[in-house]
Amino acid sequence: MPGTYEVRPPAATQPAPIDLERASQARVYDVLLGGKNAFEVDRQFVQELLKIAPELPELTRQNRRWMAEAVTRMATGGRIDQFLDLGAGLPTADNTHDVALRTDAAAKVVYVDHDLTAIAHGQALLADEHSSFFAGVDLTDAGAVLTHPAVTGALDLTRPVGILLGLVLHSTADPAAVVADYLAAVPVGSYLALTHPINPRDGGRLAQFSTAIEGKLRDTFPHIRFRTRDEVAALLDGLELVEPGLVDLASWWPDDERKLSSAGAARLLLVALGRKVA
Template identity: 40%
Template sequence: MPKPGPAAPEPGSPANGQADGAQSPLDTGVAHIARVYDYWLGGKDNYAADRAAGDAVIQAYPGVITTVRANRALLTRMVRYLADEAGIRQFLDLGTGIPAASNTHEVAQSVIPGARVVYVDNDPIVLAHARALLTSGPAGITSYLDADLRDPRPILEQAADTLDFSQPMAVMLMGVMHLISDADDPLGIVTSLMSAAPEGSYLALSHPAADIDADAMANAQQRQNQMQAEQVTFRRRDEVARFFDGLEMVEPGLVRAPEWRPAGQAEAQTTAALWGGLGRKA
């Protein structure tokens, strides 16, 4: 487990970090999942290749836009629960994506102004936008790491510059583990991250569902893999549940994303091929 890091940056000031060998070249001619996701959310930080890939997936699974919006809404509800009800003050947000509405630090610091958030991604466009837009409130801290989720060690080492690994934290893996193939040991990655987190920490995770609207999701996965550099692996509920092995699930457990503590009945009835859950390390 990493030791508590050195003194954190002054509150309100962003801190930069970069994992060894994590620099990624910018290629706008090839679709990138973060920019495709931005396109689905109605953002402007995407290119023709991203839009073409996004449209191809929409043709295969028209519910993809509803699903990515459900993922964003789930992140907001989970962060608010963690800060407001669980008292979590530290967040490690992996696979940040291009900033959108209600980012992790904004939600957390609206409840706990001194909350600390470390964002991790390995897309140069994501990082450029993060450093420009994900600005901490005056009492809190945000930092950004250019790092690959497939190698947790440097992430944990550098996150310790901002986060205190002797205190509970939330590890956020929202809509990112489908980018990790079975060959890259996704369970091992999650285990490494949660092993480094102290007791009382939480794992917040969402994952595209292979077993909701299965035929359409299989077509969507195939289209996405044909048109973007990053290959995706959608998983069944029982496969996603394994990420939470050894953790205490927060009610209502691992459910369709809109069913996790929805704001109202209309949200609960939203159609989304996405599993989501929150587990606590006891």
């Protein structure tokens, strides 16, 4: 229940300066979406990834499409009018606030990211906004996030909140703690939208494909870890899942709305939308 969660003091660390010799996850994601806010090191890294999985740009776009669908469902069926977008990355088309405001003109959104490029572009995008805000902190430090002025000023954590964790938990060492911290801070009726890459680690073709992508990512991002379906499902314990539950990206959509084959790279990504009920 909200009020029983003790916010830990924020970590007293400062973000490192932008490293132009090393790819950034936020900028790599932007390149895969067709964005231009990247450096040559990011574009070269993406080219290496595409040699292993040429479907990744489409998969990334469909992940974005799913996140927009999750926001729409939370805003309509769940009547959520405030959102916390954790690990938001660089601004692109159909940002969370764009989607939320189409349903409710009074909706509030706080974006959270500690990538310096994301901070610069996010703050510039939202400079004239009155419904959307940016907190330049590490999402894994729930204390820093939940006490940040952008969060405390925009969101009422005594009312239900929509929490977004899109393609970020595979970059965290303890995703269960991250999810638990945020769910403990919001009331019953709040929602969690999650997408996470999978590696079944069973020796099959999908496992081999996942391991190849995971290995390439770890060359630059050593903390990356894809997880099994059971591991991802455990992150959602206690939540009431919206149909069709925890499924791969292609299987979420009705057959006539699918953009990706369920036999291809779409099986790499699990998605789920869950409601806090206790």
